[in-house]
Amino acid sequence: MDDRIRARCDCFYQVLSDYIDGELSEEEAGLVREHLLLCPPCLVYLEQFRIVHQACGKVESDDLPADFDVVMQGVMTAWRKDRCGDPEPGS
Amino acid sequence: MEVAHADDVELAHRIAAGDEAAAEEVVRSLGREMFGFARRMLSDSGAAEDAMQETLLAILKGASKFDGRVPLRAWGFGILRHKITDTLRKRGREAVIGDVDPERDAFNAKGAWKHMNFAPWREDEETLQVVRDCMETLPLRQREALELFAVEGKDGVEAAALLGVTPVNLRQILHRGRSAVRKCADAKLGSDED
Incomplete structure (x- = not known):
């Protein structure tokens, strides 16, 4: 890919995800930055790609249901019942 | 057969033997993550809860079949993925692999964008x-x-x-x-x- 990253939008596009994820070598990342200095459309494209990337990364925002612990206990109860036919040990 | 994940095999054996602490460990360590993944895939908390519960129960009930070739977590997520696929298929969404680059026709022969009118998005x-x-x-x-x-x-x-x-x-x-x-x-x- 080498120097074409600096000169061609299609080559820039091909390494865009790798650039955002920090997967490129320092030399390749430098070529991407040089391309961006010369190419306003690709700069806008990069920013849009970043927003997409951030939207996918909203892992911590999952709000668990209020009864989540009850749901998890339900799994354990169903497992006990399957094994022993007794939903509550000792009952 | 090579067992690459011996700790997971031991954990699965304990579950298969009825060890409550081992079962709880798996349920607690995987439950939240599985729910989050299922909810994002299914866009429905109720359906995600069902998929997560069914998966965790399948892991506990099938622990004796776990052979350690992959991590227990990966094995469990494999089960969850099947359940999500089934749910989506019932909704009419087929599991299709996207193998075409969306921008395959976006560039001219010199490698420049054919249409360069990208407008910035508001970050809101x-x-x-x-x-x-x-x-x-x-x-x-x-x-x-x-x-x-x-x-x-x-x-x-x-x-x-x-x-x-x-x-x-x-x-x-x-x-x-x-x-x-x-x-x-x-x-x-x-x-x-x-």
């Missing part, structure tokens, strides 16, 4: 919602890749293992998925402008 909740809506239109494989990559972190090795692809293939699926979401969102955000 409305934009994020449009992006999330577009994610739901992705082929299942691409959507799984994006979500699992976000869960597993940037090297993506485990996400690739969970999807049964090489890390190189995962990167291609990720790139095309992001590109498809960008294109979809840009069309919606652009068309909303006055």
